[in-house]
Amino acid sequence: MPERHSLLALAALVAVVVAGCGDNAEPPPREVTLDAMVGANGLSNEIVFTVPEDTRSVTIVVEGAATALYALGALTLFDGIDRVGLGAEPIGAAMRASYDDEEIGQMPGGLLQSIRLGTYTHVYPYRPGQEVPAGQARLRVASDAAGPVRVTVLMPEEDAANVLSLHLIVISDTLTDPNTAPFVTELERIFGQAGIVVRVASVERITGSALERITQSTEPQESPASQSAMLPGLIGDDARDGLDVFIVESLPSGIGGLSLGTPGPPIRRSYYFGVLIRGGPGAVPLARVVAHEVAHFLALQHVQNIGISGAIYPDPLDDTQPGQGNLMETGTILTADQAFALTRSALLRP
Template sequence: MGRRCRSLVGLGLFALHLAGCAPPSRRAQISCVSWSADPRISQPLNIQIPPHSRSVMLVVRGDSDVLYGLASFQIGGRELQDLPPGVLADGLADSYFTAGTAQPPGLLRQFARLGTFTFLFPHASHQPPPEGRLSFRIAASRPGRPPIIDVITPPDDGARVLPLNLLFVSDRDRAELADPQAVLQQASAIFAAAGISPRLDSVQQLRGTEFSTLSSLPEPWEAPMGPLAALARLGQAQVHGPGLHVFVVDSLPTGRDGISLGLPGPPFPDSPFFGVILRHSEPATLGRTLAHEVAHFLGLRHVRTATPSGAVLDDGLDDTEPDGKNLMEHGHNLSPSQIDLLLRSPLLLPR
């Protein structure tokens, strides 16, 4: 079985080695993974990153009750995460269920989520560029079926267009709903600092659903079979195309203006974690909330986060301060490092 798995991995990555013969593939999929002596840690997976890539995104999809993460991550000969066997696998569940951070052990900023793990690199200015050879190992919180791993390497082509689908999940009269263009204008003014142009591909109203009022949210985070994932699937049935789904509901629990289903989120419209959810409000507030939650989905964290266990996590960036003016707090501003991270998202399209 181990030999067959390695062969499938080689076939899945073959297109990445053809840069001298044809345009390099920008997505490779590994559907069979060899595991080490510890069945929760994979053998190293090796990839040659195509030239002129703006980032590397890993998306791991597996059992809906398993957490995944990176046990090791080496790029261009530089090791950025190399934990002893079992340390990350043991720490995944603790960080998710006990500590409430969803940030497993190690130097890399990771975010654990049941069933799907998404990682964007680089996510800080001190990290090396996405070039050369990539070697990594996947960790799982428990043994299970082999996950599917997608490796996405979008080209450094100046992509700045952010396609969005706006879905009002409401039984209100259409005249009561916020003006979509006014909402987009507010969000566009914020993203303009990064040179990003949000594009509204579709506006729809979903009536008669059970999701217009969300009085409670799953704890600690959304699972693949939870209500927010069901809402994401409902959107998938209504809208097609690359645009990120932005769901506007009538009500969220007190203190919540919005939720992102990823940090960053998987760039696949068929994923149960593809989208953000916003509480309906007037256009200026709704536009800022849209920018904030979409920025989460593209990879930005809060400048500072107090966790249920009392720990304080920062965003890993060296030019953000908790002064309330930043988009990832209560303001509208973006720092140069935040802009750099946003521009690495594979969701951005060329003009």
């Protein structure tokens, strides 16, 4: 029955060709950079991008003027729902009030957003139950100042990535090497609660930078002009993977460490790329401060923050409670919701 065979073969060939067309279509890129313009109303034009299938998270980094505050004014994924949902309030004034007066820097609307000077970062999802549907998505930048911004969107694959590389950079010629066995063991134990494998990928020492002693810090977060935001510039834009941990001789009184973002931009060229730690305490206390600041940089808020007005701002998670020894207070415990948020970070590798 040669005719029948050839018909089947033809049908199979058609099926292969049809399927092949679908497979050969270029998948959307997992990193896009787009330009936008913030208008006098505090909102930018709409930016459109495509979320690929099987995306772990959407990280949005907005880079603009160093003296302007930035956040998102709208974020609509393929389901058509705007996650921000701003009301009618004047946007720039509301941003300034939360950042300058309340010293919290929390954006109005339905998304928990840390307003930032100069460079803003958001990682979505930041709590369980937030979905990342594939397909066309749209956003608008919000700011207190009109002008151009550059928006980078990172959409890493959902590949169960769980390896976090850290580069320890000692900004001192007197501090001892922090990379000891008790330090690494404690760091591994803390992040192990979230299923994250921490690796100290490198240790280096930089002397003569005049940044050994950081004498200023600003609330609620560091500014692009701060001393601490000069440290990432010592490393520059090389291609290495992982997050930079700067260990300095001193920080302003009462501060053991600080993160340049909550979350921070997972982009090496940024002046906010890294965390700062005051060197000197024993290995285990040092590991705990590093873990706390790195957790900020990847995703996590404090369990509670208190504004100048006395108002309490809880984190967006359901399973964290004050006074339970959490890493994002003064303890070392990480909860399941915190593990979810940490493992969305674009800095993790399989």
